[in-house]
Amino acid sequence: MGPKYAPSVTSRDVTEAPAEEDYSPILPGRGESDYERYLRTEELLSLQKTPEEQAHRDELLFQVVHQSSELWLKLAWSEVETAIGYLRERKIASAIRLLRRATDAMKTIVGLLDMLEHMSPWEYTRGIRPVLGHGSGFDSPGWNGVRRVSPDLGSVFHELRREAGLSIVEVYQRGREFEDLYQLAELLTEWDERTTIWRVRHFKVVERIIGGEVVGTQGTPVELLGGLIHRRFYPELWDVRNELTELAKQEE
Numbered sequence: 678m679g680p681k682y683a684p685s686v687t688s689r690d691v692t693e694a695p696a697e698e699d700y701s702p703i704l705p706g707r708g709e710s711d712y713e714r715y716l717r718t719e720e721l722l723s724l725q726k727t728p729e730e731q732a733h734r735d736e737l738l739f740q741v742v743h744q745s746s747e748l749w750l751k752l753a754w755s756e757v758e759t760a761i762g763y764l765r766e767r768k769i770a771s772a773i774r775l776l777r778r779a780t781d782a783m784k785t786i787v788g789l790l791d792m793l794e795h796m797s798p799w800e801y802t803r804g805i806r807p808v809l810g811h812g813s814g815f816d817s818p819g820w821n822g823v824r825r826v827s828p829d830l831g832s833v834f835h836e837l838r839r840e841a842g843l844s845i846v847e848v849y850q851r852g853r854e855f856e857d858l859y860q861l862a863e864l865l866t867e868w869d870e871r872t873t874i875w876r877v878r879h880f881k882v883v884e885r886i887i888g889g890e891v892v893g894t895q896g897t898p899v900e901l902l903g904g905l906i907h908r909r910f911y912p913e914l915w916d917v918r919n920e921l922t923e924l925a926k927q928e929e
Contacts, residue, residue, distance in 0.1 A: 733804030735796050742792050750819025753782035757826045764833040769857040776864040783871035790878050798886050827910040834865055845917045869910045876906045
């Protein structure tokens with residue numbers, strides 16, 4: 678057998694060799710990756726107290742739940758606000774999509790409150806509550822955003838159904854004929870229900886942690902908070918159920 682020769686490397690082989698991809702960050706901002714820069718994780722994760730600053734280690738739990746709740750509440754009311762704009766432009770289908778997203782955001786927020794019940798009532802009352810100052814859920818920017826946009830949502834719905842020449846009862850009786858208005862009415866009801874469930878869940882968490890017969894951080898009795906769970910944004914959409922039931926009975 679003759680001598681074996683190693684294959685030579687041609688210029689074509691060199692040019693066809695795959696180049697290594699450069700995934701270094703290209704977005705402006707702080708962070709070692711575009712993920713960190715886009716989500717601003719450095720700023721986000723610095724918003725909680727450090728262990729050295731904490732009066733009790735459960736302050737991390739308390740802050741994470743409330744800060745993330747504010748983000749979800751911001752998303753919820755922002756989607757409702759945009760949906761109101763669509764409804765004013767008579768783009769009902771586009772509004773319906775966003776209202777569904779908003780109601781799901783409220784479901785997520787309610788679930789977050791479960792985490793607060795991992796705190797010991799004694800350790801919270803003795804260790805965390807004294808460092809909250811006059812902080813209160815009544816001052817929540819996210820919840821106040823929900824309260825701000827909800828009446829406008831109701832107003833534009835009634836404007837639309839009046840344009841169609843329908844009473845609230847007729848929106849339901851002729852729901853197959855006016856599908857968009859029916860779906861809209863049901864989404865307003867869903868939004869109202871989800872915000873009420875949040876009120877109820879929030880009240881029960883407060884009652885479970887500090888009690889139902891004490892005074893809150895702003896001097897408000899907890900029992901007053903309990904009374905707010907009966908408030909509704911759209912009572913007319915709940916009352917119509919009673920009317921529909923009575924009308925159905927009359928037809929029997």
